[in-house]
Amino acid sequence: MRLSDAIEQFIKTMLTQDEQEVELKRNELAQYFNCAPSQINYVLATRFTPDHGYIIESRRGGGGYIRIFRMEQDTSEQLLYLLHERVGETISSLEAEHLVSQLKEREIVTSDEAAIMKAAVCENCYTLPIPATLKDALRARILKSILLEIAHKSKFSDA
């Protein structure tokens, strides 16, 4: 198994339903996994970004730490935030996929639904002779259309 995946799992195991937050020591964790300390940063940078629904806070020097917070918000508010702040008029496939992953992790959509959404925004679909800016604009429109649909649904179910 990949080191980075192992570290990701380790951290996510600490962030259970109750625990919205976890604090760790970079060097300790690196030692535990027998790797370079910067490997920890790599994992945080690729799997615990705001795009993924996490916020990082850290401090250097003696008694330093890294704290990871999982963002929690009301479902519909979150969706509105995602819609207006994050998608906007244009979005890359990577950003879009991160956003979908987040919806899945937050259990706003099922994993099957997430797979469908990713299929609809993945770069491969857009390999047609059109400018990249147009691709991202179209992707944004499609993603927003889907998000609206989900928001509409959750308004009538629960959450």
Add this chain to the structure above:
Amino acid sequence: MRLSDAIEQFIKTMLTQDEQEVELKRNELAQYFNCAPSQINYVLATRFTPDHGYIIESRRGGGGYIRIFRMEQDTSEQLLYLLHERVGETISSLEAEHLVSQLKEREIVTSDEAAIMKAAVCENCYTLPIPATLKDALRARILKSILLEIAHKSKFSDA
């Protein structure tokens, strides 16, 4: 015997009745057969396409892999029909939505999933300054991408 046939056999032997899925390392396999790594891609591209009833998933970089999924006979037949006959290279929003409705009626997708799919192909998303032919081509690509993803989840088998 041809190399490509040998590799094809090798992979198909791994995909027995029980095993619906196999994971391999491109370079390892190439080394085993003492051939160029790209030969593996050739075999996959010519003998393990959706048309042949397979779905491929891969990842690059350290710990990379290639996974091959075998679809049920029913699944691949229905998928082929949808992909080639119904969707094709271009599809209107009306046709697309009709197709999605049918998938839902046949309980191949849930109504939530159908709603997401419709949101992704609806005409509104595509109201940008691009030719109608491009819109329909893009819509076709997106719909196909989604259909492949659904086949991947083997949802066809129980309808």
Add this chain to the structure above:
DNA sequence: AATTTGATGGTCAAAGATGGTCAATTTTCT
């Protein structure tokens, strides 16, 4: 109070590990 020191975490670029593409060449089939 200012400085030094040790303990932390951060950055970034390079190296390593994979898989992907494409076009040229060779082999096989008709």
Add this chain to the structure above:
DNA sequence: AGAAAATTGACCATCTTTGACCATCAAATT
């Protein structure tokens, strides 16, 4: 011979891991 299939290799793209060097903070020392 000509067309189709197979094979290879050069070059590309992506993801991971590491290490050298930098920045910051708190406590000890001057």
